[in-house]
Amino acid sequence: xxxxxxxxxxxxxxxxxxxxxxxxxxxxxxxxxxxxxxxxxxxxxxxxxxxxxxxxxxxxxxxxxxxxxxxxxxxxxxxxxxxxxxxxxxxxxxxxxxxxxxxxxxxxxxxxxxxxxxxxxxxxxxxxxxxxxxxxxxxxxxxxxxxxxxxxxxxxxxxxxxxxxxxxxxxxxxxxxxxxxxxxxxxxxxxxxxxxxxxxxxxxxxxxxxxxxxxxxxxxxxxxxxxxxxxxxxxxxxxxxxxxxxxxxxxxxxxxxxxxxxxxxxxxxxxxxxxxxxxxxxxxxxxxxxxxxxxxxxxxxxxxxxxxxxxxxxxxxxxxxxxxxxxxxxxxxxxxxxxxxxxxxxxxxxxxxxxxxxxxxxxxxxxxxxxxxxxxxxxxxxxxxxxxxxxxxxxxxxxxxxxxxxxxxxxxxxxxxxxxxxxxxxxxxxxxxxxx
Numbered sequence: 001x002x003x004x005x006x007x008x009x010x011x012x013x014x015x016x017x018x019x020x021x022x023x024x025x026x027x028x029x030x031x032x033x034x035x036x037x038x039x040x041x042x043x044x045x046x047x048x049x050x051x052x053x054x055x056x057x058x059x060x061x062x063x064x065x066x067x068x069x070x071x072x073x074x075x076x077x078x079x080x081x082x083x084x085x086x087x088x089x090x091x092x093x094x095x096x097x098x099x100x101x102x103x104x105x106x107x108x109x110x111x112x113x114x115x116x117x118x119x120x121x122x123x124x125x126x127x128x129x130x131x132x133x134x135x136x137x138x139x140x141x142x143x144x145x146x147x148x149x150x151x152x153x154x155x156x157x158x159x160x161x162x163x164x165x166x167x168x169x170x171x172x173x174x175x176x177x178x179x180x181x182x183x184x185x186x187x188x189x190x191x192x193x194x195x196x197x198x199x200x201x202x203x204x205x206x207x208x209x210x211x212x213x214x215x216x217x218x219x220x221x222x223x224x225x226x227x228x229x230x231x232x233x234x235x236x237x238x239x240x241x242x243x244x245x246x247x248x249x250x251x252x253x254x255x256x257x258x259x260x261x262x263x264x265x266x267x268x269x270x271x272x273x274x275x276x277x278x279x280x281x282x283x284x285x286x287x288x289x290x291x292x293x294x295x296x297x298x299x300x301x302x303x304x305x306x307x308x309x310x311x312x313x314x315x316x317x318x319x320x321x322x323x324x325x326x327x328x329x330x331x332x333x334x335x336x337x338x339x340x341x342x343x344x345x346x347x348x349x350x351x352x353x354x355x356x357x358x359x360x361x362x363x364x365x366x367x368x369x370x371x372x373x374x375x376x377x378x379x380x381x382x383x384x385x386x387x388x389x390x391x392x393x394x395x396x397x398x399x400x401x402x403x404x405x406x407x408x409x410x411x412x413x414x415x416x417x418x419x420x421x422x423x424x425x426x427x428x429x430x431x432x433x434x435x436x
Contacts, residue, residue: 001244003282009239010271012264015056018242019267021234024225027058030197033220034059034165040186040196040215044205045224046359046422047407048264051199052169054224059197063164069173075181079152086155086164156189165195172204172406180211190218201407202422226359227261235266240290243274244283251292257357258301258431262424265304272300301432308429310409314396317345328375328384347375347384348392349430352410356421356431363390363417390414 009018022028033041043051056064065085072078159166166186168174174182190196198208208219233256236247247255255273259266274280276296279288317325325343330350342350351370355361367386375384393412400408409426412419421427 001282003284004242005281006243006271006274006279009242010235010267010274012267012271015053016235016263016267019235019239020053020057021231021238021263022057023227023231026054026222026224030054030058030222033222034195034197037193037195038190039218039220040190040198040208042198042200042205042208042219042221043224044200044202044221046201046424048262048424049224049227050263051224053263055167055169055197055199059165063162064167065159065164066167066169069168069170072168072174072178072182075178075185078182079155082155082159082166083151086159152185156192156194160189160193163195165197167197167199169199170406171198171200172207179207183208183212183215187212187215187218203411204406227259227263229256232256232259232261232263232266235263236270239270240274242282243279245274245277245279245288245290248289248291251290254292254297258428260357260424260427261359262428265424265428268304269300272303273297276300298435301435305429305432305435306425308426308433310400310403310426311349311430311433313403314399314410315345315349317343317392318395318399327378329378330373330375332373341378342375344384344388344392345395347373348389348396351389352419352421353430353433356427359420359422359427361419361421363393363412363419366419393419 004018011017011019030041030043033039043055045051055066065082067078067081067085071081158164171179186194186196200207202223205221209216233252236252236255240247255266255269259269273290273296276299277290325345327341327343328347329340330342330347347370348366350373351366352361354369355366363386367389370384370389376382377384390412393410394414396410397408397412400410403409407423409423410419410421421430
């Protein structure tokens with residue numbers, strides 16, 4: 001058996017190789033849609049579900065021109081980002097057609113331009129180049145005609161003819177005032193055959209058509225399904241097999257449950273599990289078998305759990321001038337709450353901890369859990385009310401949107417009485433924040 005390092009097998013934060021799971025033929029479907037052309041393909045899925053990995057593993061890497069939505073602050077900046085990401089560029093353009101008509105000085109100057117000026121350097125430094133040639137009107141005119149035209153049209157033409165694919169990752173992070181302008185700028189290239197992919201979170205997939213209604217029918221949403229148990233189990237199964245290790249079924253189930261449907265978290269957990277089990281590379285000889293050991297897993301989860309500033313921010317809640325929060329006493333408070341007193345924000349957050357493994361939580365289920373703590377107002381001894389909980393959840397939602405308007409960690413929709421938590425890291429940190 002080939003000896004492989006555990007850090008080569010489990011690769012959180014990087015594109016996996018040995019443990020990549022091409023589920024539901026998503027890669028094949030993505031390629032087919034791009035080959036058909038005429039549509040922006042929107043790869044949709046929650047944070048850390050594998051949108052970027054799918055794109056990188058499914059499409060020819062050398063032909064990807066990937067731009068982060070958060071890096072786009074102007075249209076010119078977007079164009080410059082494309083130039084930077086292109087792997088190769090035409091080295092020069094033909095500018096010698098009128099050379100015989102020029103005098104010797106002009107001819108030498110033209111030759112120097114042809115030898116030294118690169119394609120994208122011309123666009124990036126166009127004003128400087130034009131300034132250098134002010135002495136020779138004929139050459140200046142020639143350069144202006146051949147080079148100083150619309151750089152976006154030039155690069156789009158080049159990308160189409162060379163089969164490049166434009167990817168805008170996290171398009172929802174593009175400033176809202178630029179989103180419409182960007183979509184409008186891409187309409188014509190899409191018609192001409194440019195292949196375009198956007199990566200978006202589920203509740204933002206409609207923004208293309210919202211900004212440009214006539215793009216209806218020109219957008220296809222490729223949804224990345226939730227990672228089911230066997231999808232996630234594929235990662236430890238294949239990874240530990242490469243290391244000549246097998247997992248106890250109970251341990252495997254524990255890893256699946258606490259990866260929160262996130263392949264990224266599963267890679268992270270498996271990486272630290274290998275480390276704390278002293279598996280640094282492929283085991284030689286007899287296959288090693290790992291069983292569920294609480295202390296080992298505790299160390300693994302401690303490594304991954306962080307002091308999530310969003311959780312702290314939400315739990316502190318909003319302070320309203322002139323009002324004091326009503327304190328509640330509960331049965332069996334968390335170990336770090338020595339005085340047995342919680343305010344409503346802490347109480348609701350404690351309830352969410354219990355349900356952290358779910359992406360969607362029913363309001364009734366959360367309220368039942370909170371009632372199970374038997375909370376009482378310290379002074380009046382009255383019970384917590386449903387209205388107390390819904391007000392707090394609405395406040396959480398507003399605060400989460402303020403913290404991250406494009407991808408809030410928690411969202412309560414009172415019209416359907418559901419709480420949505422699609423950020424796997426937020427949910428993981430919520431569940432294991434008291435583990436230390």
